[in-house]
Amino acid sequence: MPALQFDIEAICPVTGARAGTLHTPHGAIPTPVFMPVGTQATVKGLTQRQLAEDLDARIILGNTYHLYLRPGHESIDRMGGLHRFMNWDRALLTDSGGYQAFSLSQLTKVTDDGVLFSSHLNGDRHLFTPESTVDTQLALGSDICMVLDECLPYPTSHEHARVSMERTLKWAERSLDRFRARMEETPRRQARSEPMPQALFPIVQGSMYGDLRGECARRLVELDAEGYAIGGLSVGEPRALSMEMTEASVPHLPVARPRYVMGVGTPEELPEYVARGVDMMDCVMPSRNARNGCLFTSRGKLIVKHARYKEDARPVDESCGCFTCAHYSRAYLRHLFMAGEILYSTLATLHNLARYLDIMRGIRQAIVLGTFPRFLDSVRSQPVEEPS
Amino acid sequence: MPALQFDIEAICPVTGARAGTLHTPHGAIPTPVFMPVGTQATVKGLTQRQLAEDLDARIILGNTYHLYLRPGHESIDRMGGLHRFMNWDRALLTDSGGYQAFSLSQLTKVTDDGVLFSSHLNGDRHLFTPESTVDTQLALGSDICMVLDECLPYPTSHEHARVSMERTLKWAERSLDRFRARMEETPRRQARSEPMPQALFPIVQGSMYGDLRGECARRLVELDAEGYAIGGLSVGEPRALSMEMTEASVPHLPVARPRYVMGVGTPEELPEYVARGVDMMDCVMPSRNARNGCLFTSRGKLIVKHARYKEDARPVDESCGCFTCAHYSRAYLRHLFMAGEILYSTLATLHNLARYLDIMRGIRQAIVLGTFPRFLDSVRSQPVEEPS
Numbered sequence: 001m002p003a004l005q006f007d008i009e010a011i012c013p014v015t016g017a018r019a020g021t022l023h024t025p026h027g028a029i030p031t032p033v034f035m036p037v038g039t040q041a042t043v044k045g046l047t048q049r050q051l052a053e054d055l056d057a058r059i060i061l062g063n064t065y066h067l068y069l070r071p072g073h074e075s076i077d078r079m080g081g082l083h084r085f086m087n088w089d090r091a092l093l094t095d096s097g098g099y100q101a102f103s104l105s106q107l108t109k110v111t112d113d114g115v116l117f118s119s120h121l122n123g124d125r126h127l128f129t130p131e132s133t134v135d136t137q138l139a140l141g142s143d144i145c146m147v148l149d150e151c152l153p154y155p156t157s158h159e160h161a162r163v164s165m166e167r168t169l170k171w172a173e174r175s176l177d178r179f180r181a182r183m184e185e186t187p188r189r190q191a192r193s194e195p196m197p198q199a200l201f202p203i204v205q206g207s208m209y210g211d212l213r214g215e216c217a218r219r220l221v222e223l224d225a226e227g228y229a230i231g232g233l234s235v236g237e238p239r240a241l242s243m244e245m246t247e248a249s250v251p252h253l254p255v256a257r258p259r260y261v262m263g264v265g266t267p268e269e270l271p272e273y274v275a276r277g278v279d280m281m282d283c284v285m286p287s288r289n290a291r292n293g294c295l296f297t298s299r300g301k302l303i304v305k306h307a308r309y310k311e312d313a314r315p316v317d318e319s320c321g322c323f324t325c326a327h328y329s330r331a332y333l334r335h336l337f338m339a340g341e342i343l344y345s346t347l348a349t350l351h352n353l354a355r356y357l358d359i360m361r362g363i364r365q366a367i368v369l370g371t372f373p374r375f376l377d378s379v380r381s382q383p384v385e386e387p388s
Numbered sequence: 389m390p391a392l393q394f395d396i397e398a399i400c401p402v403t404g405a406r407a408g409t410l411h412t413p414h415g416a417i418p419t420p421v422f423m424p425v426g427t428q429a430t431v432k433g434l435t436q437r438q439l440a441e442d443l444d445a446r447i448i449l450g451n452t453y454h455l456y457l458r459p460g461h462e463s464i465d466r467m468g469g470l471h472r473f474m475n476w477d478r479a480l481l482t483d484s485g486g487y488q489a490f491s492l493s494q495l496t497k498v499t500d501d502g503v504l505f506s507s508h509l510n511g512d513r514h515l516f517t518p519e520s521t522v523d524t525q526l527a528l529g530s531d532i533c534m535v536l537d538e539c540l541p542y543p544t545s546h547e548h549a550r551v552s553m554e555r556t557l558k559w560a561e562r563s564l565d566r567f568r569a570r571m572e573e574t575p576r577r578q579a580r581s582e583p584m585p586q587a588l589f590p591i592v593q594g595s596m597y598g599d600l601r602g603e604c605a606r607r608l609v610e611l612d613a614e615g616y617a618i619g620g621l622s623v624g625e626p627r628a629l630s631m632e633m634t635e636a637s638v639p640h641l642p643v644a645r646p647r648y649v650m651g652v653g654t655p656e657e658l659p660e661y662v663a664r665g666v667d668m669m670d671c672v673m674p675s676r677n678a679r680n681g682c683l684f685t686s687r688g689k690l691i692v693k694h695a696r697y698k699e700d701a702r703p704v705d706e707s708c709g710c711f712t713c714a715h716y717s718r719a720y721l722r723h724l725f726m727a728g729e730i731l732y733s734t735l736a737t738l739h740n741l742a743r744y745l746d747i748m749r750g751i752r753q754a755i756v757l758g759t760f761p762r763f764l765d766s767v768r769s770q771p772v773e774e775p776s
Contacts, residue, residue, distance in 0.1 A: 041723065045730040048715070071698065071723045078699055079719055087715045310459065311466055327436070327475045331467055335429065335459045342433040342733055 003143060003197035004226045006031075006258050006279075012372040015275040019367035022258055022279070024143040025196035026083065026091040029058040031258065032274045032367075034360045035093060035282040036353050039063040040070070041086040043353075044287055045345040048088050054323045055353050059091035059143070061282050064136055065100030069119050069126075073139040081141030093282075094142035095262070096133040096175075099151045099231075101126075110150060112167060130174040134200065138182055142198060146229060146262075147175035149203040154237045161207035165216050172202035176223050201260060203231040208241050210248035217252035227258040227280075234263040234283075243272060250277040267296050267355065271363050271379050275372070286356045290348035293337055296355045300383045302330070304348070309334045322354035323347075391531060391585035392614045394419075394646050394667075400760040403663040407755035410646055410667070412531040413584035414471065414479040417446040419646065420662045420755075422748045423481060423670040424741050427451040428458070429474040431741075432675055433733040436476050442711045443741055447479035447531070449670050452524055453488030457507050457514075461527040469529030481670075482530035483650070484521040484563075487539050487619075489514075498538060500555060518562040522588065526570055530586060534617060534650075535563035537591040542625045549595035553604050560590035564611050589648060591619040596629050598636035605640035615646040615668075622651040622671075631660060638665040655684050655743065659751050659767050663760070674744045678736035681725055684743045688771045690718070692736070697722045710742035711735075 005023040012018075022029040036043045036051065038060045043051055051057045062082055067073060079085045082092055098115055102108055105117035107125075114129035130148045137145035149168045152161060179200040202220045206212030213230075220228060230249045233242045246261060253259050260280035261273050273281055286296065295302040297317035302309075304316075315325035316333065324333070324347040336344035366375035393411040400406075410417040424431045424439065426448045431439055439445045450470055455461055467473045470480055486503055490496055493505035495513075502517035518536045525533035537556045540549060567588040590608045594600030601618075608616060618637045621630045634649060641647050648668035649661050661669055674684065683690040685705035690697075692704075703713035704721065712721070712735040724732035754763035 040727045040729055041720070042729050042731045045734075047711075047731065047734060049711075066727075070727060071719070075699055075719075079701060079717070085717070085720055085723075087720070311463055313467060323435075323437075329467070329473070331459070331463075332429070332473055332475070335473075339428045339454075339458060341428055341430050342730055343430045343435065345730055346433075346435060346734070 001197050002226055003199040004258070006227070006256065008256070010368045010370075012275075012367050012370070014373045015376070016277045017274045017363075017367050017372050018277065018279060019364045020258075020279065024059070024091040025198075026089060026143050027058055029091060030361075030364055031279040032360055032363055033059060033280050034270065034356045035059050035061050035280065036356075037061045037063075037282055037284045037287060038086070039284075040066045041076075041082060043349070044291065045342075045349040046353075048086065050323070050346075050350060051088075052090060054350060055357055057090070057353070057357065059093060060088065062092055062094045062140065062142065063097070063100060064094045064133060064140065065097035065104065067094075067140060068097055068136050069121055073136045077139035077141075081139075083141060091143045092141075093144040094137050094140055094146065096146045096148040097128055097136070098133070098148045099263075101128055102151050110167075112170070114148065114171075115150075130171040131178040134175050134178045134182065137200075138179075138198060141196065143196070144227070145179070145198055145200045147172045147200060147202045149205055149231055151232050151235070152205070152207050154208060154235045156207045158207075158209055158212070161209050161212055165206050165212050168203065168205045169216065169219055172220055172223060176200060176202070176225065199226040201225055201227045201229045203229040203262070204249045204253075205232045206245070206249075207232060208237055208245060210244065213245050213248040214252050217249045221252065221254060225257070227260060228253045229260040229262050230278075231262045233261065234265070239269065243276065246273060246276045246278065267359055268379060268382070270356070270359050271372075271376050274363050274367075275376055286352035287349050290352040291345045293348075295333075295348060296352050298355075298382075304330070304334050304337050306334075316351050317355070320351065320354065320358070322351050322358075324351040324354070389585050390614055391587040392646070394615070394644065396644070398756045398758075400663075400755050400758070402761045403764070404665045405662045405751075405755050405760050406665065406667060407752045408646075408667065412447070412479040413586075414477060414531050415446055417479060418749075418752055419667040420748055420751055421447060421668050422658065422744045423447050423449050423668065424744075425449045425451075425670055425672045425675060426474070427672075428454045429464075429470060431737070432679065433730075433737040434741075436474065438711070438734075438738060439476075440478060442738060443745055445478070445741070445745065447481060448476065450480055450482045450528065450530065451485070451488060452482045452521060452528065453485035453492065455482075455528060456485055456524050457509055461524045465527035465529075469527075471529060479531045480529075481532040482525050482528055482534065484534045484536040485516055485524070486521070486536045487651075489516055490539050498555075500558070502536065502559075503538075518559040519566040522563050522566045522570065525588075526567075526586060529584065531584070532615070533567070533586055533588045535560045535588060535590045537593055537619055539620050539623070540593070540595050542596060542623045544595045546595075546597055546600070549597050549600055553594045553600050556591065556593045557604065557607055560608055560611060564588060564590070564613065587614040589613055589615045589617045591617045591650070592637045592641075593620045594633070594637075595620060596625055596633060598632065601633050601636040602640055605637045609640065609642060613645070615648060616641045617648040617650050618666075619650045621649065622653070627657065631664065634661060634664045634666065655747055656767060656770070658744070658747050659760075659764050662751050662755075663764055674740035675737050678740040679733045681736075683721075683736060684740050686743075686770075692718070692722050692725050694722075704739050705743070708739065708742065708746070710739050710746075712739040712742070
């Protein structure tokens, strides 16, 4: 039984951008969609009510690496799964944990078997295999799981990139084998009152080599998954190269399945990825930048600590309708930031995520109305500097 | 024009505890009332919507010392006052800043003129006088302002306590003189669209000497203020002594005016102060303890980091109806706490403040129904240890 149903409602005849709806066991998601990141079973600074009611987020991410280490996927499983544990009844996507095993851990060792790493919390050694990360995500109960893949640093030789891509392909096959075997077990997840179907997406790799990206995508498609991701971007390469790799991958993926570019992007990049046929994105940027004092507005970035905002009674963005902009001034946000107050993080995160989700809603509407090319032009001519 | 109207609706015939309503320019406050502390123009971790809608807090505190230093009371004045600055249209009480000038600053020097201190932020020297702290609080626009008083450490000699009490009395007189002169100025607070009347409470001091407390109260009453506070408690003395000093002060205060004990208390102490005729209290304990992992329940304190809660699916308090208890488990709160997540502070603060405000609502109802003595007995026999 498939977990997902993906309906494409409109396609931009100029760019190929798609507007659709991704139906999951935990609700329908209008696409293209930006997914807020909830690393440790929480989107930092927000209640789940704020996510659902103020932002109308339909799907958020959890990080398998973090949840595996703390509180532990088996513990979350016994608590009824991640949805119930964190009181989130909308959709959840979890990564495989591989990326964090590479980026957060030390003493990481990759073999054909999997990734051996040391916990960033206490140094304990752990092994992620394609099979174990599937098991972990089945325990979490994510609507969409991701296969274990090898994420290479940039730059990397073509030779190394090919070896790694072959490994990622083998891991994807092993992951789907395990996933399909587990989904047929009847006593699976006995602790759950209603076990839900789950989906597993393989990930296109190939570093910054278009030929490898294309080959990887074509060979993954043979696995007939419910959706496909493009990984290994945003690792320090020029932005033009990220776009080029997306262009080298997307045409090889099935039209009828959702496409997810992992870990992107800036507000200006969101429509660029959509213009290349991407349906799903995630990034820590809106939430992390918010906490660090960088607010995204329709007129560019606002650096909240600047003295010019000390008595600025205007909202962060005068054309924004979010909870923060409806109720608070730049002066108050600056005060909270300078004073190190928790409420700053909450209000800033609410605003930046609202900005991202508003952009996605605008993109979707433009695709449906047939005005996406004009939308794209106007975004490309907008300032990204600080507004007056 | 008085700022406040205080209606007493019921008095416990056994204890003298009072149930009433304090009408302020920013709404009515059922009393006895516990006031959450919002030191830096925010109750740490909560949005003002959570304070109003989830907790139904009718009045919160701001700390003049902190706001004077950052962002500065003149800046807040130009932004339309503290209510508008922090988006809080219910009542606000501010302290005079004196207590923090003693407790947070170094190189503090007290003279008859006022308190000279060094900012805890950058070491700059500042002087608080009785007149300046009134001006600062008028700029903030607090519904209830407090006079500058001298707060002594415990223990202190009777001789020193008397000298200090005389100073506090003189300062109270100077404060009220300044306050009354300023309230008659017509062009006051031109930046405000609607300048509101404000009230100023003097503070009973006298260290832990009942005779000084009584004398201080009697002499302050001659100033005919709209309400009276009892300060200088919770400075390290035994709890029995705090109660004794309250008993030595309250009988000398006017029956028809609200009585405020500053900086108390534990959940068990709230009804004890009410039983001694107190109408208003504030304390950082519910919010600070929440952030530090100590949750108050109807069955005692719950230390959230304890391993026994790792897979405990129950709410913090099974008989609590707060937002946190309605939606989240002990296991999830423990996870957030262990992971250092912001959301922990929000959910824990919401719960602890809900607990405090629920206790106050229970006390008020018992006074109105005539069952307060029984209520007090049941509180005195309740456990304060960790619940199972």
